[in-house]
Amino acid sequence: MNKLHLLIVLTICSLAAVGSEARHIQNDVARLCQPTPLSTIQKGINCSCSAHHSLQSIPRQNDWQKNGLVLTIRLHGCRDIGSIGKELSTYHDLKTLDIQGSGIKKLENGAMIFNINITTLIITNSKISRIEPNAFIGISKLRYLDLSGNKIDNLPVEAFKEIRTLQTLNLDGNKIDFIGKEIFVRLSSLQSLSLRGNKISTIDPDAFQNTLLLGEIFLDNNVITNLDFTSFVGLPELITLSVTNNKITKLTVPCEGNGVYDTNVDGNENCSPAKLILKILNMANNDMTVLSDKFIQAMPFIEYFDVSDNSLTYIGGNAISKLRNLKVLNISGNELISPNVEWVLPIRENGAGFESDLSNNPWICNCETAKYQAFILANGNNGMVASLNVECTPKSEKEYREYQQCLNPKGEETTSAATTTYGITSSELPTVRPAHDNISFELTTARPAHDNTSSELTTADDTLNQSEYYTNSILSAILILLCLVVIGFNIYFWKFRPQQQVYRDGRIIAEYIQSIRISRSHSPRSSPALSEASSGLLDTEGGPRENVV
Structure with missing residues (x-):
């Protein structure tokens, strides 16, 4: 009998403890979560945790809402949630699960097997380091998956095999260092892939096999050194590729048929590069030194081309001149010294729709620069913007003279409106002004306005020409x-003048005294002082004394 009483007491205590825990969970949910009605029968839940108050697990539907369809769950800042457990299985109609800043460390097999209607899954800024092979089994309608800001360092081959409906995959800010061969092979519906801010150094040539709908790939802020475009050739819908802030020094493009073309190695000139459908290519902030014509030929449909802030010393102009769809060309911040007119020839095709930035390059003042500037001015009525111009500073007087000669080969005044050079009048040509304290010179070039078709030329004061x-x-x-x-x-x-003057003055004085003597001999009243003066000025023979001043 005593044992029966003890068993009854233990059962009652257990039920009381469960009920107390359930009430505690319900109190936490009531304090931290707010329902967000979407309609009369469709609802969502938003839970915002803090450092002092946090949920221990995903609340069950019965903990806060017994009636209606729950379509959205948002759990932000709930660091004590360590896993996606069975609680999630109580939401049969769930479509969006948004968990940010949690303590989840891994995605376990079958964690969402009962949530077959989920279309959006966001688990960001958490501690996920591992994705098990069957983590996404059962959610066959998933279209958007965001796992950014975690600690994932390896992607299993079969990690995404069960979500063939996935269209957008965001893996930014993880620790992935390698893109293997068959990781995305089952993602036949994938359209957007973002892998920014990882540690990727190598991409398998077949990494994107069967992703025929993939339209944009973002690989910014990684450590890629060799970018092999073989990985992207078989993607007929790929429009955008961004690989900024890497360490790319080498570009490789496949040849039609067999072989590849390495832009850093001479030879293989018979290679006809395979064509990509790319329209937007951003390779800014890398370490490239050369862009060959063959590399550019692989992208005949390119519209936006950005290779700024590299170390480029050469860009093939012949291929760029044939890019009929090019609208934006950014080659600023490189080591280019001579601009090429062929870089901006697409202006004749696109007119005002073409923009280019050639700033922050060490341009030298030579005939190529003069020819380029003249071309810009001549095509100013096509709506070319100011950034198309280049500025250079002659390093010596000789360079300055040669540059002036290129601007005006006939040697005429640059202010004469009658002379034309490279299709523009000399009055429109830029001039240079020598510095006052050294031999350096400053070049002022034209700055066509964006909103009109006339090109205005700002010239330096006090111009110096030949x-x-x-x-x-x-x-x-x-x-x-x-x-x-x-x-x-x-x-x-x-x-010589003083000595001649002495003799001449002496003769004049002597003649004057002689005339006084003659007059005195005829005048009884001659002055004794004058007689004494005359006797002092003349010697006994009547001639003038020596050394008379």
């Missing part, structure tokens, strides 16, 4: 000659 230079030289020589003449006259008057 005619002015020769004129100034002649004037300087004349002034020097005049100075020499003046100095000669001064020397003459200083050395």
